Each structure stands twice: as structure tokens, then as C-alpha cells.
Amino acid sequence: MEIFLSALRTLWAAIKAQGASKAASELPQGAAQVKAVNEDLAEISAELVRGPVVSSPPAAPPK
Amino acid sequence: MRPPRFSLMTLTILVWVCAILLSCGCGSNLRSQVALRAIADQAKKDCLTVGKKCPDMVKGVDAACVTARSTCTAALECVQAVSTAENRIQSLQETLAAGGDTMTKTIEAKGSEAGARAICKSVGGWNGNLP
Numbered sequence: 001m002e003i004f005l006s007a008l009r010t011l012w013a014a015i016k017a018q019g020a021s022k023a024a025s026e027l028p029q030g031a032a033q034v035k036a037v038n039e040d041l042a043e044i045s046a047e048l049v050r051g052p053v054v055s056s057p058p059a060a061p062p063k
Numbered sequence: 064m065r066p067p068r069f070s071l072m073t074l075t076i077l078v079w080v081c082a083i084l085l086s087c088g089c090g091s092n093l094r095s096q097v098a099l100r101a102i103a104d105q106a107k108k109d110c111l112t113v114g115k116k117c118p119d120m121v122k123g124v125d126a127a128c129v130t131a132r133s134t135c136t137a138a139l140e141c142v143q144a145v146s147t148a149e150n151r152i153q154s155l156q157e158t159l160a161a162g163g164d165t166m167t168k169t170i171e172a173k174g175s176e177a178g179a180r181a182i183c184k185s186v187g188g189w190n191g192n193l194p
Binding site: 016019020022023024026027029030031033034036037038040041043044045047048049050051052 | 091092093096097099100103104106107110111114118119120121122132135136138139142143145146149150152153156157159160161162
């Protein structure tokens, strides 16, 4: 029974180490997702406060 | 007297097996982040599409502007919740990578993810394109 428990502990440690390694490798891609969502948030906030689009008058032809 | 059906040792083994199975069965955190980002992108796209029909989002009073403001306000609610969830999942990933205790952060991350999905679905029907 002790051997079985020891094997389970070893398996658990291996799974935890694998999880840590996977999480570390995924960190940059996760940071990219966070950044993209923050950009979405900024665009929506800007859209909500967007005023009338003022078109600039055509430039006068050179004399 | 009848002996107990499960000995302490058997229960201990069961707990270990459950813990191992649970850790294998949970989905990837990055996958959750990508799915949430898809929802946020969908909300933003809808806001910008509807917003094009309104010349002035602040002062416009016609139906197009009212619809646009409503859609964009809903999208803002959704994306704010998604942003919170994304940050919590990222924080969980950092803790996982460092080998720290993740119980509280897992609960926070999963809770905020579920909350964000529920908010986005209810305010705008946004559920992303990923499972």
C-alpha cells in the first residue's frame, strides 16, 4: 500500500511539474490575449465618446 | 460489529486519484483566454459596425445612434468582464509557472471566466466562435 501511495505522489509531482512547464510556455501567448482585449476595450470606449466627424475643407488650389 | 467499508488508506488513495484525474481533466487556461478574446473581438466588431451608422455617438438622437450607443454600452460591459477574466487567468498561469499554490487563483479565474461568458451572452448574445 505504501508503495502505491508513493507512486501516486510521484505521479502527482510529475503532473504538477508538467503543468508548470506548460503554463510557463503559454505565458507570452496569454499576455498577447490580455493586450488584445485591452485594445478592444479602448476601441469601444473611444467609439462611445466619438463626436461628429468633421471633414476638413478641400485645400485651396495653388496660385 | 461490521468493519468500516472504506479504510482510511483506501480513502486516501481515492483522494489522490481524484486529484490526479481532475488535474488532467481541466481544460487549458490559454484556450480559455483565446475563447474569451474571440468573444471580446465579436463584441467590438458589432459595436463598430453599428456605430458606423451613427454620425455622432455623443449627441445623436436618431434610432441608429440610440441602437449604436446601446450596442456599444453592452459591448463595453462584456469586454470589461472579459478583461478582468483574462487578467485573472494570466495571474493564475504565472502562479502555476512558478509552482505556487493555485487553489484561490483557480477559483477566481474560473469564476470570472464564467461570469464574463454569462455577461457577454446576456447583454449582447456574444459567445465567441470557440467552445
